[in-house]
Amino acid sequence: MGNLNLVHRVLSKFQKRLPEELAEMNKALERGDMGRIAHIAHRVKGTSASVSAKGLALAAAEIEDLSRAGRATDIPARIEHFRDEWEKCLDEAVVLLSGGDIV
Amino acid sequence: MRILVVDDDDIVTEILENVLAQFGHQVTSARSGREALELMRSGTYRLVVLDWEMEGMSGIELCRHIRQRYSCSYVYIIMLTVRRGTESTVEGLNAGADDFISKPFEPQELCVRIRAGERILSLDSRELTIFSLAKLAESRDQETGAHLERIREYCRVIAGHLSRQEKYSNQVDGDYVQLIYMTSPLHDIGKVGIPDRILLKPCALTREEFEIMKQHSTIGSKTLGAAVAVHPEAKFLCMARDIAHSHHERFDGSGYPDGLAGENIPLCGRIVGLADVYDALTTKRVYKKAFSHERARDIIIEDTGSHFDPDIVRAFLENENRFVKIREQYMAREEFETTSLLQSQARFIPELLTTPEFSREREEVLVGAAAGSNVI
Numbered sequence: 001m002g003n004l005n006l007v008h009r010v011l012s013k014f015q016k017r018l019p020e021e022l023a024e025m026n027k028a029l030e031r032g033d034m035g036r037i038a039h040i041a042h043r044v045k046g047t048s049a050s051v052s053a054k055g056l057a058l059a060a061a062e063i064e065d066l067s068r069a070g071r072a073t074d075i076p077a078r079i080e081h082f083r084d085e086w087e088k089c090l091d092e093a094v095v096l097l098s099g100g101d102i103v
Numbered sequence: 104m105r106i107l108v109v110d111d112d113d114i115v116t117e118i119l120e121n122v123l124a125q126f127g128h129q130v131t132s133a134r135s136g137r138e139a140l141e142l143m144r145s146g147t148y149r150l151v152v153l154d155w156e157m158e159g160m161s162g163i164e165l166c167r168h169i170r171q172r173y174s175c176s177y178v179y180i181i182m183l184t185v186r187r188g189t190e191s192t193v194e195g196l197n198a199g200a201d202d203f204i205s206k207p208f209e210p211q212e213l214c215v216r217i218r219a220g221e222r223i224l225s226l227d228s229r230e231l232t233i234f235s236l237a238k239l240a241e242s243r244d245q246e247t248g249a250h251l252e253r254i255r256e257y258c259r260v261i262a263g264h265l266s267r268q269e270k271y272s273n274q275v276d277g278d279y280v281q282l283i284y285m286t287s288p289l290h291d292i293g294k295v296g297i298p299d300r301i302l303l304k305p306c307a308l309t310r311e312e313f314e315i316m317k318q319h320s321t322i323g324s325k326t327l328g329a330a331v332a333v334h335p336e337a338k339f340l341c342m343a344r345d346i347a348h349s350h351h352e353r354f355d356g357s358g359y360p361d362g363l364a365g366e367n368i369p370l371c372g373r374i375v376g377l378a379d380v381y382d383a384l385t386t387k388r389v390y391k392k393a394f395s396h397e398r399a400r401d402i403i404i405e406d407t408g409s410h411f412d413p414d415i416v417r418a419f420l421e422n423e424n425r426f427v428k429i430r431e432q433y434m435a436r437e438e439f440e441t442t443s444l445l446q447s448q449a450r451f452i453p454e455l456l457t458t459p460e461f462s463r464e465r466e467e468v469l470v471g472a473a474a475g476s477n478v479i
Contacts, residue, residue, distance in 0.1 A: 043111075
């Protein structure tokens with residue numbers, strides 16, 4: 001895209017948004033609201049894919065599929081996996097945002 | 104190209120805005136379907152990129168809403184989705200989407216697809232076709248000159264005024280204004296079914312002849328109604344039909360063809376009704392001279408509530424200057440056209456160059472008829 005400013009803005013937003021999404025997903029899980037989880041996971045999948053966070057998009061897709069299939073007991077483990085992916089992503093984002101190896 | 108981007112994910116809208124701006128487009132973004140519909144009321148967006156999954160109104164619902172609206176020109180819709188598979192594609196197409204782009208999108212692909220949309224939109228020459236058709240129908244009745252050009256301008260002014268009034272804001276939006284601009288020239292299309300001896304008669308019509316003349320409103324609405332039956336989704340045809348049918352109705356119920364009164368007369372018919380009379384009064388006809396704006400205005404004020412809807416008269420009065428300007432603008436052009444027309448016909452019909460002489464009494468009757476009721 002050749003626009004560092006944009007990358008910066010988008011990644012910061014992404015960084016801020018994800019924890020909120022994760023918290024909301026956990027809340028929905030406590031309520032057993034599969035529809036809500038599927039919705040959030042779907043959204044996260046789209047956003048992640050848009051910022052090229054492939055591992056994260058994949059992890060979100062797994063959660064979406066499980067919640068649509070109503071497999072509530074399998075979801076916590078996948079949310080953990082999602083969190084791991086998120087940590088990885090965060091490390092990369094920090095490098096990018098610090099103006100490191102991009103270009 | 105002005106593009107409306109609709110997505111409830113601000114990260115995605117930001118990326119889209121940026122990419123599209125880099126390719127030279129003007130982008131506005133909406134965060135919900137509702138906001139998008141509100142923005143689309145302006146009638147300025149002809150290309151929409153929208154997300155399938157949104158909270159509240161989904162992309163599919165938004166798509167359906169856009170397709171159901173009064174729309175004067177085609178809106179090209181590109182759906183953004185992470186869904187794959189034939190089923191989703193069919194659902195999207197059924198809702199009225201034109202194209203799909205999967206998330207994450209490739210900037211290059213997005214722009215190529217937008218260009219494809221622009222090509223389709225450029226083929227949409229509906230507006231031109233409609234006007235040519237209206238001109239063709241009007242061509243037997245040469246004396247009216249730029250009548251259609253003026254009518255649509257007047258209608259645009261009135262509708263534009265109404266769109267800013269609270270009472271009409273739900274009914275009249277930017278799209279409605281453009282739609283009436285486009286369809287008002289068709290109001291007299293039914294005159295193609297009126298015989299020459301009546302349509303072109305240079306003096307007052309007998310009662311029987313006038314009855315035949317009145318049929319032009321139903322001939323027009325039947326013709327357009329047949330098209331509506333085949334394309335019920337084409338809102339511009341519906342409006343054209345309503346205008347052709349009801350532009351001679353009067354507010355007190357004394358008009359034709361149905362004798363409808365008040366708000367039972369379609370709004371578009373009430374608007375065109377006033378514009379049509381104003382134009383007939385302020386231009387020269389074989390049976391009368393052109394009245395001044397002031398005289399026409401007085402006649403219209405006099406007939407407020409009987410012939411005309413008081414709200415429409417108010418819209419007219421508050422935009423008087425624009426009416427005068429439109430009239431002047433076309434007047435100059437018209438004089439030129441009329442002269443060349445007369446010259447070209449004079450070779451065959453020398454009488455045309457001499458002014459028909461009416462007896463004083465007869466002129467009064469004709470002028471009275473024009474001012475009062477029989478503007479046709």
